[in-house]
Amino acid sequence: MPMKAQIPPNDTTDKLQRRNRELFILHQIAEALNREVNLDEALQTALAQVAELFGLNTGWIFLYDSDNRQPYLAAAQNLPPALAEDSCLLMEGTCYCLDSHAGGGLSRKERLNVITCSRLKYLMDGTNGLRYHASIPLEAQHRPLGLLNVASAESNWWRSSNESLHLLHTVGDLLSIAIERAYLFGQSTQLGVIEERNRLAREIHDTLAQSLTGIALRLETIDAMLEAGADPNQVRDAVQQGLRLTQSTLEEARRSVLDLRAAPLAGRNLVEALMLLISEYERQSDQPQITLNVVGGNRPLPVRLEMGLYRIAQEGLNNIAQHAGAAQVEIELAITPEQVRLTIEDDGRGFDPTDVPTGHFGLIGLNERIKLLGGRLILESSPGAGVRIEVTIPLQEQERDR
Template identity: 30%
Template structure:
C-alpha cells in the first residue's frame, strides 16, 4: 500500500467525521429553531389573552374610579353634616368608600402586573424572532457546507483553471440551490399550507353557521371557502411551474408558454393575458427553452403581482438565427434606474440573459406600464 493511498484513506476518515459532526450540529440547530417557533406561537396566544385582560381591567378600573369618587363625595357629605345622619348611615358611607378604594387599589395593581407581563412577552417574542432567523440562517449555511463537503468537485475541476475558480463555482451553485429550496419552503408554508389550514378551520365553521344562522349563511360561507380552495390550487400550480413545468421537456417552449399563460389567466383575479407567436414553432436547445421560459415567467409574475396590471401581452418571435420575446403590461410601472433595497429581480433576469449571450431591455415609467424586450442569438 503506497503512502498516497494511506493519506487518501486518512483524509476520507477525517472528512467523514467532519461531515458527521457538522450534520449533527445542523440537526440540533434545526431542533432549537423548531422549539423556539413552537414557544413563539404559545407566547403569541398568551400575549393576545393578556392584552384582552388589560382591556377588561382598564374598563373595570374606570368604573371603580367613578364609583369611588361618588363614594368619597358621599362620605364627605356625611362627615360634614354628621348630626343629620344616623350612625348606621355614617358607617355604611365609610365602609362603601373604603371597600371601593381597596378594590380600585387591587385593580391598579393587577393592571400594572398585566402591563409588565405584556411588555415582558413582547421583549421575549422579539428575541425569539431573532433566534429563529439566526437558526434558519445557520441551518442554510451548514447545509451549504455539507453539500460542498459531499460534492465531488473533480469533474468541475477539469473544466476550471485553478482551485479558486473551482471553489467559487461550486459554492455559487450550492448557495443558489439552497436559497431556492429555502424560498420554495417558505412559499409552500406561507401559501398552500396556510390556505389549507384556513380551509380546515372554515369547514368547521360552516357547520356552526348552518346551525346558528341557517342555510343561506352557510351557503355564503361555502362559496367563500371555494374561493380559498381555488386560490390554494392556483398557488400550488404556480409553485409547480416555478420548479419546472413538465410540458417544457415534452412539448417545447411555445406550447408550454400557451398553457402557462392560460393557467395563470384563470387564477389571476381578472388580469387578461394574450400570447402571440411569430415565425416557426420549432424546438430549441434546452438551455434556451428553460432560460426564456423563466425570463418570461418572471416578467409576467412581476406584471401581475407588483405592477397590478390588468392586461399583459406576450409576443415571441423565432427566427433562424435569433429569438425575441416582448412582455408588455399596462401596470403602474416603475423607474428602472432606481435601486430598491433587497430587490434582485431585474439583476437575476439580466444575469440569466447574459448566460445565453442575450440582451435584456426594460422600458418603464411610473404610471405608464412596462415593456421588457429579450433578444437572444441562436447558435
C-alpha cells in the first residue's frame, strides 16, 4: 500500500498561528483607529502595533498640513537619537521620500518602496545603524495624505514576503481611512455641518463594527481549532476567510469614507440588503437563526431612510452577536402609508435597561440615528428575557425630503 505524503505538522501549525496573530493585530489596529477620537493618539497607538506585527523597532508618520500642504511629523516610534533629540530640525521640512511621494514616484501596491533615508545618510553618530526605510503611501482618492515609514537595524529586513508587503499596505489603508476621517471631521466642524459630521462618524463606526465583530469571532474559532488540534487544511480555510473579511471591511470602509455612499444598498432595495446582511451573519459559526418578516409590501423608501434602517438593523445584529448569546432572532419590517416600523427581538440573556454603562457607543449611535430620522425608539429587556427594540419613523416628512 503506497505511503501518503505527510505535511510537517510543526511548519503548518507555525504558519497558521502566525497568520492568526497577524489577523488579530490587524483587528487591534483597526479597532484602535476606530475608537480613538484624537488623531495623534490613534496614529501613535497604530505605530506601536505595527512594530509588534512586523518586528520593526522604528517607525514614523509624516502628514501633509491640510492648509499649506507642508509635511510635519505626526507620530514616531523609537526614532534614532540623531533624529529624536530635542525635537531635531532634521525631522522638519521635506526629504527624498516626501518629494518622491508628492511627485507620484512611489508605487502604491506593487512593491515595497525601500529608500535610503536622506535625513540619516550623511550622519556618523546617533543613527542606531539605520540607513534605509520602507515608505508606504497614505492616500485618499489618489490624494496624498502622508507617509508611513518603517525601519530596522537588522540586515536585509526589507526583503519582505508578499504576505508582509500586503499587510503593510493594508495597515496603510487603515491609517488613510482614519486620517481622512479626521480631516472630514475638521472640515465639517469649520463649515458648521454638525449633522453631516455625526452621520459620517456613525457611518464609519457602523461599517467597521459589524465586520470587526466578524473578524473577532473568526479569530476565536481559529484559536479553538488550534487548541483542539484540528485538521490544518480546515484551519487554513478559516484563516483565509478571516483575511477575506478583513479585505471586505477595508473596501466598505473606504467606500463609506471616501465616496460617502451607502455601499451595502448599491443596486439593492432595503429588503434585499437586509436579507444579504442576515445571510452573512448566519454564515458565521455560533450565530443565531434569524428570520425576516416583511409586512405591507416591499415598497421603495427614500434612500436616506433605507440607509438609516439598514444601519439600525446592522447595529442591532452586531449587539446580539457580541452580547446576547441568543439562539433565535426575529426581524420585522412593517411599512404603511404613514410610517415604517422596524422590530428586532432576540431570546438571549437580556439586560437591565436602567443599568446600561455610560457612553455605550452602540446605543448612543442608535438613538442619534433614530432622532435624525425623526423617529422613536422603544427598548424592552430584562435579565434572562432577551431584548426587543422597536423603531418607528413617520413617512410624511421623509417623503418630502426624498
